[in-house]
Structures are given as C-alpha cells and as structure tokens.
Amino acid sequence: MAExxxxxxxxxxxxxxxxxxxxxxxxxxxxxxxxxxxxxxGSFGGLYAVPDGVEGPxxxxxxxxxxxxxxxxFLAGRHDTVGQCLVNHCVNDILVxxxxxxxxxxxxxxxxxxxxxxxxxxxxxxxxxxENRCALLGGETAQMPDFYADDEYxxxxxxxxxxxxxxxxxxxxxxxGDVVIALPSSGLHTNGYTLARRIVxxxxxxxxxxxxxxxxxxxxxxxxxxHRSYLPPLWPxxxxxxxxxxxxxxxxxxxxxxxxxxxxxxxxxxDRTAWTPPALFRVLExxxxxxxxxxxxxxxxxxxxxxxxxxxxxxxxxxxLEAAGEEPRVIGSIMRGDGVAWSD
Amino acid sequence: MAExxxxxxxxxxxxxxxxxxxxxxxxxxxxxxxxxxxxxxGSFGGLYAVPDGVEGPxxxxxxxxxxxxxxxxFLAGRHDTVGQCLVNHCVNDILVxxxxxxxxxxxxxxxxxxxxxxxxxxxxxxxxxxENRCALLGGETAQMPDFYADDEYxxxxxxxxxxxxxxxxxxxxxxxGDVVIALPSSGLHTNGYTLARRIVxxxxxxxxxxxxxxxxxxxxxxxxxxHRSYLPPLWPxxxxxxxxxxxxxxxxxxxxxxxxxxxxxxxxxxDRTAWTPPALFRVLExxxxxxxxxxxxxxxxxxxxxxxxxxxxxxxxxxxLEAAGEEPRVIGSIMRGDGVAWSD
Numbered sequence: 001m002a003e004x005x006x007x008x009x010x011x012x013x014x015x016x017x018x019x020x021x022x023x024x025x026x027x028x029x030x031x032x033x034x035x036x037x038x039x040x041x042g043s044f045g046g047l048y049a050v051p052d053g054v055e056g057p058x059x060x061x062x063x064x065x066x067x068x069x070x071x072x073x074f075l076a077g078r079h080d081t082v083g084q085c086l087v088n089h090c091v092n093d094i095l096v097x098x099x100x101x102x103x104x105x106x107x108x109x110x111x112x113x114x115x116x117x118x119x120x121x122x123x124x125x126x127x128x129x130x131e132n133r134c135a136l137l138g139g140e141t142a143q144m145p146d147f148y149a150d151d152e153y154x155x156x157x158x159x160x161x162x163x164x165x166x167x168x169x170x171x172x173x174x175x176x177g178d179v180v181i182a183l184p185s186s187g188l189h190t191n192g193y194t195l196a197r198r199i200v201x202x203x204x205x206x207x208x209x210x211x212x213x214x215x216x217x218x219x220x221x222x223x224x225x226x227h228r229s230y231l232p233p234l235w236p237x238x239x240x241x242x243x244x245x246x247x248x249x250x251x252x253x254x255x256x257x258x259x260x261x262x263x264x265x266x267x268x269x270x271d272r273t274a275w276t277p278p279a280l281f282r283v284l285e286x287x288x289x290x291x292x293x294x295x296x297x298x299x300x301x302x303x304x305x306x307x308x309x310x311x312x313x314x315x316x317x318x319x320x321l322e323a324a325g326e327e328p329r330v331i332g333s334i335m336r337g338d339g340v341a342w343s344d
Numbered sequence: 345m346a347e348x349x350x351x352x353x354x355x356x357x358x359x360x361x362x363x364x365x366x367x368x369x370x371x372x373x374x375x376x377x378x379x380x381x382x383x384x385x386g387s388f389g390g391l392y393a394v395p396d397g398v399e400g401p402x403x404x405x406x407x408x409x410x411x412x413x414x415x416x417x418f419l420a421g422r423h424d425t426v427g428q429c430l431v432n433h434c435v436n437d438i439l440v441x442x443x444x445x446x447x448x449x450x451x452x453x454x455x456x457x458x459x460x461x462x463x464x465x466x467x468x469x470x471x472x473x474x475e476n477r478c479a480l481l482g483g484e485t486a487q488m489p490d491f492y493a494d495d496e497y498x499x500x501x502x503x504x505x506x507x508x509x510x511x512x513x514x515x516x517x518x519x520x521g522d523v524v525i526a527l528p529s530s531g532l533h534t535n536g537y538t539l540a541r542r543i544v545x546x547x548x549x550x551x552x553x554x555x556x557x558x559x560x561x562x563x564x565x566x567x568x569x570x571h572r573s574y575l576p577p578l579w580p581x582x583x584x585x586x587x588x589x590x591x592x593x594x595x596x597x598x599x600x601x602x603x604x605x606x607x608x609x610x611x612x613x614x615d616r617t618a619w620t621p622p623a624l625f626r627v628l629e630x631x632x633x634x635x636x637x638x639x640x641x642x643x644x645x646x647x648x649x650x651x652x653x654x655x656x657x658x659x660x661x662x663x664x665l666e667a668a669g670e671e672p673r674v675i676g677s678i679m680r681g682d683g684v685a686w687s688d
Contacts, residue, residue, distance in 0.1 A: 047403070065453060
C-alpha cells in the first residue's frame with residue numbers, strides 16, 4: 001500500500017499511459033476513416049453511416065483472435081504484424097459471404113501498458129484497415145495486471161461488412177461439377193500455432209533467431225508472416241458474379257472449412273497432388289512426425305482460400321487472377337456427397 | 345510427444361470440446377435471434393439485415409471487456425454473471441449515443457476448454473442479449489494453452505446498434521442550465537476491480553466466501569453483482585426526445601465520463617451530498633484509506649448513468665422513471681466552463 005492510502009496507479013493501472021498511447025495513434029487511425037465515419041476517438045461508441053445505394057443491405061460480422069501466434073511475437077519482440085493478421089483474417093471471414101468491410105474494432109488486453117508495444121500493435125491493426133479500406137472505428141485497450149504478464153497481451157478483433165441481400169454467398173449457387181481453385185497462403189496464417197510451436201521450439205529445439213530449416217529466414221520471421229487479405233484479388237470477381245462460393249481455410253484446414261460453404265448433398269473431391277505444400281509445412285510434418293491427414297486438418301498446407309467456380313468459368317477466373325499477380329491452381333471439384341474426399 | 349507423433353490434441357487443443365460446448369448453447373442462442381438474423385451458428389460471419397424504416401441509419405459500435413472482475417468469478421467459481429455484465433456494459437455504451445442494440449459478438453479465450461465454464465459464460469452473454477433484444481450473432485471461442493491458466497479466461501464483446509442520424513445524442517442539444525439526473529448503479533459494475541480486489545483481498549484479508557462488512561452478503565456475491573442495463577427505463581425517454589445527453593459512468597467515474605458528452609464550453613456542477621454512495625463504496629474508501637476524489641475518479645460511487653435533461657422537463661422525466669421503478673435523483677446542473685466541478 002502506498003503511503004497515505006491506495007490509488008489506482010499503485011494498484012497497477014496507469015490510465016494516463018493508456019491515453020498517451022491512444023493519442024499517439026490518432027493520426028494513423030484518422031487515415032482509416034471515410035465520409036461514413038461520424039465519430040472521433042474518445043466517444044463511447046463509434047458511429048458509421050450505413051452506405052447508400054446498397055439494395056437490401058445486410059451486415060456481415062465476425063469476431064476473431066490471433067491465437068498463440070502472439071507467443072511468437074512475444075519471443076521475437078516484434079509487435080507490428082499481429083494486428084495485420086487479425087484484420088486480414090476478419091476481412092477474409094466476411095469476404096467468403098460476399099461482403100466488403102465497413103469498419104473494425106480491436107480489443108487489446110495487457111498486463112502493463114507499454115506504450116511502444118501498444119502503439120506497434122494498434123499501428124498494425126490500422127495499417128491493415130487502411131489496406132482493406134476499412135475504418136478503424138474504435139476499440140478497447142484494457143490494463144489487466146495479475147492477468148497478463150507484463151510483457152504479454154491478448155488481441156481480438158471484430159469486423160462489420162456489408163453485402164446486398166441478393167449477392168450473399170450462402171452455398172446456394174454451388175453446383176455438382178463446379179471447380180475448386182486454390183489461392184496460396186502466406187505461411188501458417190493464424191492457425192495451428194500451438195502445435196507448430198511445440199514442434200519448432202520444444203521438439204526441434206530451435207530459437208526464434210535461428211534459421212528455419214530449408215528456408216533462408218529466421219524462425220521468427222517465418223512464423224510471423226502476415227496472414228494475407230484476399231479482398232484485393234477477389235473483390236472484382238465478386239462484383240462480376242463469377243464466384244459460387246469461397247472458403248477461408250483456417251483452423252480445421254480444407255476438410256474443416258470447404259464443406260461449410262457447400263449446400264446439403266454436395267461435397268468436394270480434392271487432389272493433394274495438385275499442389276506442393278511449401279517447405280514450412282513439410283518441415284513441420286517430418287520433424288513432428290505428424291500424421292499426413294492430421295497436417296491437412298490443422299494447417300492450411302499452402303492453401304489460404306478456396307474458390308468454387310462454374311466449370312465453364314474456371315479458365316476466365318484463373319486468367320483474371322493471374323493478371324492480378326496471383327497463382328491460382330485447380331485442386332478439385334464439387335460432387336454429390338458430403339465433406340471432403342482426398343482423391344490421392 | 346505422444347507415441348507415433350504429435351497431434352493437435354496432444355498439443356493441448358481440443359477442437360471437439362469447443363464444438364460440443366457451442367452445440368449445447370444452440371437453443372439459447374437461437375432465442376436471441378429475430379427476423380433480421382439471416383445466418384446460423386457455424387457460418388464464417390454472422391448476417392444481420394439492416395432494419396427498414398430507420399431514416400438515415402447510422403450504426404453505433406463499441407468493444408469492451410469485463411476487466412479483472414473476471415478474477416472474482418474465478419475465485420468464486422461462478423461464471424454465469426460476467427457475460428451479462430459485458431453485454432449490459434456494451435448496451436449502455438451505445439445507448440448514450442441514442443442507439444438501440446441490433447447484435448452482439450463475444451470473444452472468449454481460455455487455457456483449457458472446460459465445457460461447463462464455457463457454457464456458463466456464454467449462457468450469461470445470451471441471457472443478457474435476450475433481455476436487451478439483441479441478437480447473439482456470433483463469436484469466437486479460442487483455446488490458448490500456455491497463455492491462460494487452465495481455469496482462467498478472458499472475455500470481450502462487441503456490439504452494433506442503430507440510430508437515426510437526426511436522433512444521435514452527440515452533446516449538441518445540451519444547454520447551460522440543464523439538469524443532471526442520476527440513476528443508481530448495481531454495485532461496482534465493471535470498473536475499478538484491480539483496486540477493489542487489492543483492498544478487499546490483500547489489505548482487508550477477506551476471502552470470497554466471507555461476509556462483506558456492513559452487508560449481509562458474501563464478498564463474492566457483492567463483487568459479482570451484474571452490471572445493469574439502462575436500456576429498459578431509458579429507451580421510452582429517448583423515443584420521446586426527452587434526453588439532451590447520457591453518460592455511462594464507467595472507468596474515470598463522473599468526472600471522466602460526463603464531460604465526454606458535453607459540448608465545448610459547457611461543464612457540470614455536481615453536488616456529492618445529493619446522494620449517499622452505497623455501503624460498498626464507503627467500506628472500500630475507509631478500509632483502503634483511499635482519497636475521496638480518487639474514489640470518485642475510479643468508481644461509479646452509486647451512479648451508473650447520468651442523464652442531462654432540460655430544466656423544465658426534469659420533473660416529467662423523474663416521474664416517468666419512478667413509474668418505471670427507478671430511483672432517479674437530481675445531482676447537479678450544466679453550466680459554462682469545462683469538466684466536472686464538485687459543488688460540495
């Protein structure tokens with residue numbers, strides 16, 4: 001107890017430090033905002049005008065966290081990428097229902113309020129918001145001493161997007177014989193880190209600064225690769241009604257995610273020989289002695305987004321994606337049944 | 345390492361348990377939904393149709409956590425109230441801008457996936473959503489072993505509400521001479537728990553099952569009292585345009601929150617003798633030797649919501665609130681200046 005009685009600061013909560021960290025980000029956050037953003041920082045709730053000209057507007061919302069990828073950020077002392085992973089993950093989650101993002105809010109809970117760390121984390125969030133044309137509308141930065149270690153934090157985010165009711169991707173357009181096209185992931189994205197960390201740090205005995213086997217990059221850099229957003233290459237295809245379905249390949253892999261966007265009575269046949277998982281996944285599989293099917297159930301194995309496209313549109317879609325700098329690859333097709341069958 | 349290689353379950357993540365917990369809540373969650381809710385559980389994002397008939401619709405959104413009130417829930421082994429606190433806190437945060445809730449998403453991060461605890465927490469969230477006519481549209485339940493202790497978790501939430509553009513409460517209606525009316529809080533709400541826990545558990549040496557001094561209830565029960573929602577008593581007054589401003593009294597107390605809803609050039613004079621803080625606050629102040637002004641900066645001191653009302657409408661507002669079972673109390677008035685001046 002401080003002399004003369006307790007104060008909130010004595011108890012470990014520094015309200016002024018939180019204010020200073022937020023103040024330092026005001027300019028960056030302001031750049032994410034647009035004409036629909038009616039509120040400034042500091043109001044109780046963020047205000048966002050529903051855009052005009054959307055026929056039968058439907059809001060699409062998703063909540064997510066970064067998971068234990070954060071532990072890698074703590075080990076590497078690098079805090080500017082996890083916010084990007086979070087925003088892009090959320091953007092992808094609503095994109096697969098046909099929605100473009102409107103706004104985002106973050107929840108950051110820390111033990112001690114280290115202004116530099118908070119600023120780096122939220123700067124990552126704001127950077128990705130800007131890239132996805134998504135307003136960073138608000139958020140909560142909570143100081144919870146006794147809860148998180150001084151140099152640790154948790155980070156979660158919430159996104160709201162919009163789609164015209166007639167253009168919602170809900171599986172109803174998917175047909176027997178449609179083609180499944182894969183777009184590459186940019187590493188582990190935000191899934192499977194609990195297993196990956198066990199293998200890399202505990203079993204392989206690597207440290208964050210060591211070189212990752214078969215890759216000429218550090219363990220930290222490889223494991224912190226930013227979870228990419230698929231909005232830029234896919235939005236033009238959505239606007240032109242070229243997609244029957246989209247599956248964001250997150251926890252559960254292709255078998256856990258592709259069936260979520262297929263209608264009753266349809267499944268997918270996927271040929272795992274149609275693409276080569278990046279070296280990262282092969283190293284994890286071999287070093288961890290992980291069963292092959294388990295690998296495909298936990299990790300994205302190099303496929304971050306799966307597109308379901310009419311067979312007669314597949315070439316046009318691939319051509320347009322290649323023109324946008326993507327590397328699309330046909331990995332299978334839709335057929336009667338349910339779930340995912342490996343055809344290899 | 346498990347015999348024959350690693351699996352995700354060996355690494356501490358039980359995807360099936362998370363599914364089972366969510367499955368058990370399907371019925372309760374379904375009850376929170378309405379005709380605008382277009383998606384079921386399990387889709388990537390939740391779908392919510394923008395309601396018709398709202399002139400110039402503006403979305404109001406807020407993110408919040410429960411803070412270290414969760415520590416009290418852990419000590420008491422009682423997990424069904426914190427979700428209610430979270431939802432009601434968020435409802436109040438958008439209510440003060442004139443908005444009614446549309447939907448809510450939660451983020452629950454745990455060490456181990458204890459199905460009973462997860463079910464209790466989310467049941468609390470769903471119960472409060474139902475009470476506030478707010479759809480529980482989605483959420484994320486993250487298993488983060490090595491991150492949270494097995495029997496601990498963090499809980500955050502995100503709300504989206506709607507208001508007509510012309511009816512946004514943004515301070516512009518507040519006038520010199522307006523009256524400030526207080527509505528009672530239901531305990532500490534979700535603020536000041538780091539300090540309160542230090543005083544109660546460390547300094548006073550109480551345990552969660554002990555009787556709280558001056559109150560014939562246990563420490564756990566007193567500290568876990570549900571943060572109440574002010575939507576039911578205040579919504580009819582908002583619909584009838586009787587309120588110039590509303591301030592949700594959270595961290596920072598009256599001086600930290602009331603000025604946030606006042607326009608430039610206006611402040612408030614508050615008479616602390618106009619109400620008696622409940623015994624809970626007096627015990628904390630005395631036992632902790634906390635400075636009186638610090639008490640009013642950290643805790644709500646018995647005032648959970650402050651209404652700013654035209655002087656000639658104050659009696660009508662009080663009468664209507666009393667008819668709704670509330671105990672409104674005039675505690676001050678708006679005057680030229682800035683911030684809050686204590687008039688006692």
